[in-house]
Amino acid sequence: MTHDDDTSTENTATESGEDTQTTEGRAPSRRSLLGWGGAGLAIGAVAAGGTAAALRTAGDTQPAGSDATAGSAIAFHGRHQAGIASAVQDRLHFAAFDVTTDDRDELIALLKEWTKAAARMTAGDAVGDGAVGGLAEAPPDDTGEALGLPPSRLTLTFGIGPTLFEKDGKDRFGIKARRPEALIELPQFPGDNLDKARSGGDLCVQACADDPQVAVHAIRNLARIGFGKVAIRWSQLGFGKTSSTTPDAQTPRNMFGFKDGTHNLAGTDTAALDKHVWVADGDAKGKESWMAGGSYLVARRIRMHIETWDRTSLQEQEDIFGRNKGEGAPVGKKNERDTPHLKSMLPTAHVRLAHPDSNGGVRILRRGYSFTDGTDGLGRLDAGLFFLAYQRDVRQGFVPLQKRLAANDALNEYIQHVGSALFAVPPGVRNADDWWGRALFA
Template sequence: MADKTDDVTKAPEASQGTDGRAPSRRSLLGWGGAGLALGAVAAGGTAAALRVGNDVQPAGADATAGAAVAFHGAHQAGIATAVQDRLHFAAFDVTTDDRDELIALLKEWTKAAARMTAGDAVGDGAVGGLAEAPPDDTGEALGLPPSRLTLTFGIGPSLFEKDGKDRFGIKDRRPAALIDLPQFPGDNLDKSRSGGDLCVQACADDPQVAVHAIRNLARIGFGKIAIRWSQLGFGKTSSTTPDAQTPRNMMGFKDGTRNIAGTDTAALDKHVWVGDGDEKGKAGWMAGGSYLVARRIRMHIETWDRTSLKEQEDIFGRNKGEGAPVGRKNERDEPHLKSMLPTAHVRLAHPDSNGGVRILRRGYSFTDGTDGLGRLDAGLFFLAYQRDVRHGFVPLQQKLSQNDALNEYIQHVGSAVFAVPPGVRKADDWWGRELFA
């Protein structure tokens, strides 16, 4: 990627290997087999962006084209951060049974993530190092700015226990809020698009930057992890800057009008960030983190497109043009829920209908070609962060799955839940350290 000239506070990045010694370039070439320099990022000497504080920023503060979003902080970037336009989300299976290998991978991932979000190449880059060996960086982001890239890391239930086995000695550290999601009415889940031991959410304003990030993390993990499933997304369907223009989903309706703002620290503390006392005992490592639910929602586009405008608006409880609630003039007018149909989506999902429950949404539209009948495989890749899945997504989805008129036009076909640890606070910290400490 291009060198950066934006004003970002920086700190030197550690250049030692996991044993405290600086590994040689030649020794690194033997780590991954087939010449893959899996640990080469440890030898990088350029600085990584360092944030003091958390990832809450003023609306639009990181919206400058090509700017870098600081990687370090109390919370992971990519949650309350102003939502970027593009997504590459990947869920991984851990294929090694060695705890030390997994920890080493997480350290290497963290170093690589800090470099890529700052706009730097991985390791010695795409053209540096030995000509006889594969480059450390795949190179497709050469010359591109950071594009507000954020990388958000999560841990799935199956990393703690799988088939009754305590895989890495962390079974008793699984948070109580990291539940296995129940089967909801109408679910038609594809196992190959669900679950995962780990996840990384890459968001950026340039799709090539986001794809580059996931590609390089997968490459670094060769032999230790494998991509279980992934999803590309475009055209954010929710915003953490609700004072800005509200985006539209694939059904043509504005989405995220009442989403939690990235600047609303009180709402974030109440509904998104895990509190110090939320997880007792050995799961206290989640304080400052959050819980992510990812759902791939297929939209029956062709059926929706043949539905009358009035019916579409009744289903959502908003008009299609302005986005105003039924009986109101402006999009952000307070909705009068009783004026909507009992099955209207807005009425059922509104906090006033759910005891004040709120979640932070970061959804994206997707279009993955067509199916065997020529219908668009398109819809919403739903991403929701919350303080506790048991009191956030689960009760909301239980209500929506049973009563929402929108269910005639959508179907949940993929699902996963992850614990998203707190942020990496300093240059020598790493993803998941609190869990494995």
């Protein structure tokens, strides 16, 4: 499952001096489109105990690694993409896309348009000319369901899958030679039962926000903009973050009721992020230079056998994880953040197997989410963990770690990996003239 807190990391805060979103010359934000009526709603929210951030302007931004106020905006431009080291938001809408056009110029034009739309939405602005006030005879530029809502710390993180470089032996867009060596085909791990309809993808966009409607609005608009050029291959909604990049915050719990992400990398730990998460200049030479400052994302849909787990004794549950369920303390310890004594745990305990000390210091940056997608037709919850992990190189990160867990982890009796994808996540968009994937296609 690779889902314990002791294996995680996350990316850094936006570095000082990097480009941030500006407000000059920008159309009114989606909130201001509602005029004073919208402001009245925001004031009412504050009076009722809501966040004061509802009154912020779209240009109010927070550093990527800070635990930002729920209604504020996170800067879109910077050296690294937001949504990796950023403080983890409450909600997720993840979408993998298949590219349906064979025209390189059409794809580049789409990526430019997507980037402009992403910059506007993360700032709290409507796409294009907005959802209202345009020509009555034409569809609006924005779908409108986020009108009046604050940015909600929306981040949009873009990735590129192996099949964009080559598919069925074809160099689709003249970029086959620039495929990074680390963008491998993930191996089939023991116990995997992968659904092809929930795996892979040419492109991906990870939308995280504190309001689910803001996240869904973002993916919906990108899909609408891409009509005829891309199509959603699969998507996943998530709630209840299962990891945190802000160690001072309360550790979240997964669907099994255990705290998750106790020792995830902090978004402000630049040294750890440089070591474990960001692709270094030395890693990205020649044909791979476009990946410098980027990262690699593993996305895994992990089904949890909820009903079986719920009939398991508390002692067995704690033995499986290697932590107690209440405080989250390691076996034999009192507090959650106490250093675990791995040899005091069962050899098959999840924490023992996943801990960096058992894996040559390997760490990955996790920002997964829980999910429930109804039932499976047999009266059982289709629920689990949507595992998202960023790392500098999956060949030294996720792959050896998952091989170890898949072979020995006692938790495997209660989970199954049913979806899988790997994406190269380029560095950040530097300024208004830059766009997602520009260095790859240059």
